[in-house]
Amino acid sequence: MNIIPSRSLHRFRLFRAQTRAYAAISSSGPSPSLTTHTLGPFQVFDRETKRHQKDQAAYKNGGDSSRTVDYMRDEVADRIMERLEDIKRKFNTIIDLGSGSGHLTKLLDPNTTQKCIMIDSSRGALHRDPNSEFDVDVERIHADEENLLQVLEPNSQEAIVSCLSLHWVNDLPGILGQIKEALQPDGLFLGAMFGGDTLFELRTALQLAEVDREGGISPRVSPMTDTRDVSNLLGRAGFTLLTVDIDEIKVAYPSMWELMDDLRDMGESNAVIGRRHMIHRDTLAAASAIYKELHGNQDGTIPATFQVIFMIGWKPAPTQPKPLQKGSGKTNLKDVL
Numbered sequence: 122m123n124i125i126p127s128r129s130l131h132r133f134r135l136f137r138a139q140t141r142a143y144a145a146i147s148s149s150g151p152s153p154s155l156t157t158h159t160l161g162p163f164q165v166f167d168r169e170t171k172r173h174q175k176d177q178a179a180y181k182n183g184g185d186s187s188r189t190v191d192y193m194r195d196e197v198a199d200r201i202m203e204r205l206e207d208i209k210r211k212f213n214t215i216i217d218l219g220s221g222s223g224h225l226t227k228l229l230d231p232n233t234t235q236k237c238i239m240i241d242s243s244r245g246a247l248h249r250d251p252n253s254e255f256d257v258d259v260e261r262i263h264a265d266e267e268n269l270l271q272v273l274e275p276n277s278q279e280a281i282v283s284c285l286s287l288h289w290v291n292d293l294p295g296i297l298g299q300i301k302e303a304l305q306p307d308g309l310f311l312g313a314m315f316g317g318d319t320l321f322e323l324r325t326a327l328q329l330a331e332v333d334r335e336g337g338i339s340p341r342v343s344p345m346t347d348t349r350d351v352s353n354l355l356g357r358a359g360f361t362l363l364t365v366d367i368d369e370i371k372v373a374y375p376s377m378w379e380l381m382d383d384l385r386d387m388g389e390s391n392a393v394i395g396r397r398h399m400i401h402r403d404t405l406a407a408a409s410a411i412y413k414e415l416h417g418n419q420d421g422t423i424p425a426t427f428q429v430i431f432m433i434g435w436k437p438a439p440t441q442p443k444p445l446q447k448g449s450g451k452t453n454l455k456d457v458l
Contacts (some may be wrong), residue, residue: 143317157206164291166392168265170244175388179222179245186386187249191224193387196370197313198224198284198428203434204431205282205311212279214238218300218312219266219286222249229257232325240264240272241286246388266290269299283312285429289392293346297358307376307438316367319346322416323380323425327400331406334401347448351430368429370437373422377409380425 180188202225211233217226220239227250229237236258241247241263252259264272267290281300290296311396346354350366374380384390417423435441 122140127311164394166289166291166390167394168242168267168289171388171392172265173313173388174385175221175241176245178386178388179243179249181386184249186277187388190383191222193370193372193427194224194285196229200429200431201225201282201284201311201313202369204433208309208311210309212309214279216278216281216303217271218269218281218283219289220284221246221286223255223259225282225284226257226259227255229255231257236260238262240266240269240458242266243388243412267292267296269296269303274422275301275302276305279305280309280311282310283314285313285315285343287314287359288294288346289313294354294358297354297360301359301436306436307440308436310434310436311432313429313431314346316430318426318428320368320425320427321379322412322423326377326408326412326415327404329411330404331400331450334404334407346430347374348428348430351432355432355434358434359437362433362435364433366431368431370427370429372425372427373420375386375419375422375423377405377412377423380423 171403200291213234214236215223215225215234215238217239218235220226220241221243223237223239226237226239234257237255239247240262244263245264250306264271266286281304286292287296294311297310304310348365348367352363355363355365360407374383
């Protein structure tokens, strides 16, 4: 297991990267399509609050605070690029959906990609870094990721990638359907989002502390997609040739307080509708003690687990490979074994 120093500038962080090929699903054909016209979105997240949180994080200290906590998105962007490089295809243009400040766009190779269009709901994050930090041509579009087809034409894009933004979308089946509609036939979707086990240590510590100090619990960590649902959602959105796999990234922090500070500076604070805006100081102190007692490392630090779901899907096209008909094989499996 590799321990990788994080890119934080002002506080001690360690990556403890643990990779698990949790699921690999391949499908030769799409399931019946599911779009926003068949299911209305259930509002879980306050999108305006989330935009405001990301703007505040991007503008704080002239952007220096958010740059300090780029380590998580940079790490996930590196892992997305590994998967993109395995796809032996050149793209004239790639859409970076929910781009933030362009963590993935900065890694694109001009030999394989000419241009990247960054789309994000946060104007501050979108324009935080100058064009000189990118090797490819960059266009920036300030728009809500949930309304993708308002800024992209159907059947117009070669590839759409997304690095850690889809876990804040209310209508995940709907946005997957919009991504599929915006792609050209045989177009690529490659995304990464946080999965349901993300920050389980923080979640349990806060819940136990609230039960002990306040007699009940309220949502403190945002709900996230169950990993078992992702392949079904991709298939129902109309994608084919699906692949889903999962990595776990563990980060060591001095205490729960540094973890919560970094989440805020990432723009990853809670944005659940109906959340309580304040939490008592003594409840937080109890949660910090519970966190260290239940999950603490031997060196005195505390671990935080980030579960990342990587997904690949292709828009159907007649040129894509298809499975042979059942019973058409010429070699008996018994002979091979």
